Amino acid sequence: MILTKARIRKSCDFGIVEMNLKSKSEVSVQESLLQLDLVELSRSFKTDPIMNPFSSGTRLRDMIRAIRSCKTAAEERAVVRKECAAIRAAISENDQDYSHRNLAKLMFIHMLGYPTHFGQMECLKLIASPGFPEKRIGYLGLMLLLDERQEVLMLVTNSIKQDLNHTNQYIAGLALCALGNICSAEMARDLAPEVERLLQFRDPNIRKKAALCSIRIIKKVPDLAENFVNPAAALLKEKHHGVLLTGVLLCTDLCKVSKEALEYFRKKCTDGLVKVLRDVVNSPYAPEYDVSGIADPFLHIRLLRLLCVLGQGAADVSDTMNDILAQVATKTESNKNAGNAILYECVATIMSIEDNGGLRVLAVNILGKFLSSRDNNIRYVALNMLMKAIALDSQAVQRHRTTLLECVKDSDASIRKRALDLVYLLVNESNVKSLTKELIDYLEVSDSEFKGDLTAKICPIVEKFSPEKIWYIDQMLKVLSVAGNYVKDEVWHALIVVITNASNLHGYTVRSLYRAVQTAGEQETLVRVAVWCIGEYGEMLVNNAGMLDGEDSITVTESEAVDVVETAIIRHLDLPTRAMCLIALLKLSSRFSSCSQRISNIVLHYKGSLVLELQQRAIEFNSIIEKHHNIRSVLVERMPALDEATYSSRRAGSVPAAVSTSQGAPLNLPNGVAKHTSSPLVDLLDLTSDDVTAPSSSGGDFLQDLLGVDPSLDLSHPGTNQTQKSSNDVLLDLLSIGTPPAQSSSSMPDMLSPSQDNKNSLDVLDTLTSPPAPSVQASSPVGSSMMDLLDGFGASSSVPVAENNGPTLPSIVAENNGLTLPSIVAFESSSLRVTFNFTKQPENPQTALIEAQFINKSPNIYSNFTFQAAVPKFLQLHLDPASSDTLSANGNGLITQKLRLTNSLHGKKSLVMRIRISYKMNDRDILEEGQINNFPRDL
């Protein structure tokens, strides 16, 4: 009917063809929105069917055309300025005739983004005028130019009130519309009675507007909800679709703001609503509301949503709707968007109402079907809903795992992300291996912007569910090789912590890393881990130590290992990486004697670096390499295993760890240790007097974090400042001495020269006192040098000397009849066995006396035999000199050495000790290390 009208009008409008022909060129370049057919010729004759309010002149049209023809923004501004000036003038002259046209123009100008606030009062005037055309533009202006926060709005309340009661229902409709779109809380209070009354108006157009207006009112003033409950319930009995739809909406919102309303609707309306839904579902074809074969899908959806609200938390109500939900879920056509929208809402309702196992299985199956749809929209909503379903029934969702994995690979980022979130939730111990494999395989081919998301999910999965360390290390190496540039720092920090703790995998790891770096040298984090491990375990790379079954051996020369580090330091410009490389080189310089000179040259190169950090390191390290051969091997010993528990708890939320990462500080975790290890030490030993290093106290804190030192413990250390404290700790750690600083002065000389008559410490001192002193005279230089060494503690120097050279005190003590405990084999390798015999004094249960016996199992004689031990902070260790430093072959003799171990946490923590034994066999330096965990319980 409308169509014919339009056509008639078209034919009548031939008179103004001239004007419209002008617009033809504009029209013809535009595409048809629905692309039904492109511009036809007749189109040019088409006029605006609704020109009336401006028929007195086409000035709105003219203005729009003038603006559109502007070629530059400046031109446009000029036109707009002119128009605005004219409108202002008209407003000030109070020009009634054109005021609604002016306001229409102003709205267009407003849409273009120009300020139009001067038109606000004009809206109010137009609303107050009697005619419909003026009011229409007035209300439109009100909704466009004003919102609920403007005080001007208060002035319009009265006009709206009058219009709501207007005899012309179209004017009442305008007022309701404006109220519904912009009413403030005050207006809501003032006008609620009118709106309530209009809910029963005879014309359905007004009733549905009033219903939606009521929603706005109760949202603004929830107290008013009770007034609307009864009229809203009445709307549910309507036959008119529009009114029914808005009535259902009103009820839904009433339930949200008022518990009483919810209870009321549950009791009185559930059955009615179920019946309405059944009628709608079974209704015959109704062309007016038909959307692709479904009668009014919007009403379906609104009804389902209201049922969802009613059924939530009410088992009996949920029961009454089971049948209809099942019907909707099974009968609805799923080949069109409209049908899927209903199914989706139905699934949402089933998931929210009280438990009905059967329906939920049905719902998850619908979602499964959605997932395999080719329409991305459908898959997207399915993923969203599965996220909810997983909380209710993860088993049902597990069944769709493979489909979900496919979705992770989708090209649409929003699908991928959701699917990945879901897969992440689905991982458990039993499927972790296969899922991780899939994800890592995909990581290789995924878009670069998605790699970050993927690694952020894969890494925690691997960490959380990894069945064994070797698998963890393997997977992480894969991730780093493929997407090392996308992982967060925590990931590779955690990896290094795990590696240090997996002592049997050190060789395997360093070899795997070596291989990985050959092919993926551009992945910076991989390079960092590789460089770190080569620095720590480089010798295992070269001599294939610690081979696992089935592992392919590789031949790597020392120089090739250095190559990796050298390539890394050249290739990567990032400071942490370069700094780590320097550390690794320093460590390698003592391990690979053949490359010492080459390493020295590389390090030397960075002496001229403009980056202070690198320069400082290069200078310090160079000095260690060049001048201090004797202490170098001690300085660059392997890092102790990092405490996993401490690390993870720090990562879980303590402040220092967060600070260290968030600041992007160049000090990276594992490496930071080494850095601060060396520089304060150098300071302490006063080796490089020209290179003044000033380790910051924060660095010290950081370090303590790493080493798992409770900062409160350190605060109790008297008489030292922060820097010295930390550096001292570092020194001790480096030397594998676990005793707290207070005792360090006494244990230090023992450590450095446990069995060699202070030879080592003398070597240290050689740098200070040139002629090598005979061992007999060692005592006094030792004393003074220790003063230097531990400068800052101000400990008495005479004590260690006296103890050192005095009679072996523990042996005397050992003769006192203490408790005797079973002996243990503390350490055994193919060439050596160490047994510990224990004695304890009853009056001092904290202290255990240990006699260590070393037996040589090989046919060669060991010389320069040195035993060193390190313990955690809660233990104090005192080592006596060994009985000899030469161990005869084939177990024909033994060395004994006495240890005194005091456990400050006796009864709470058991003993643990790391040991290191070095000796010379056939002129080769041999180093053996181990950890002793098998101390008797009650020790």
Next chain:
Amino acid sequence: MIRFILLQNRQGKTRLAKYYIPLEESEKHKVEYEVHRLVVNRDPKFTNFVEFRTHKVIYRRYAGLFFSLCVDITDNELAYLESIHLFVEILDHFFSNVCELDLVFNFHKVYLILDEFILAGELQETSKKAIIERMGELEKQE
């Protein structure tokens, strides 16, 4: 609930903007700019839903025009997508084969149609016929 409705062309010119929540003018311009940026270069194979701040935008492209609805995160995306299509059908019917210029020159009519279709951020009428008839009646009032 619909927070706002935007009709924008490919160049980002706003042809219709209806807000059901109060926003500052500057904020509105920002929103329009951001939504345009979000939808304009999306691959047509991708979903018609994009997250936007704490809400989501349901959009659909017709020729050079983007129709975008910003709705709550819990709303039924598919239903709103369907309602965009219904709105376009109504416009097409009303302007008989609608094009962008119809919307430019008759923007106030488009607002009027929209006010018959959506009110207070919720669907008011789902019958194309009812809305077209209603528009006819309103025009008689002019």
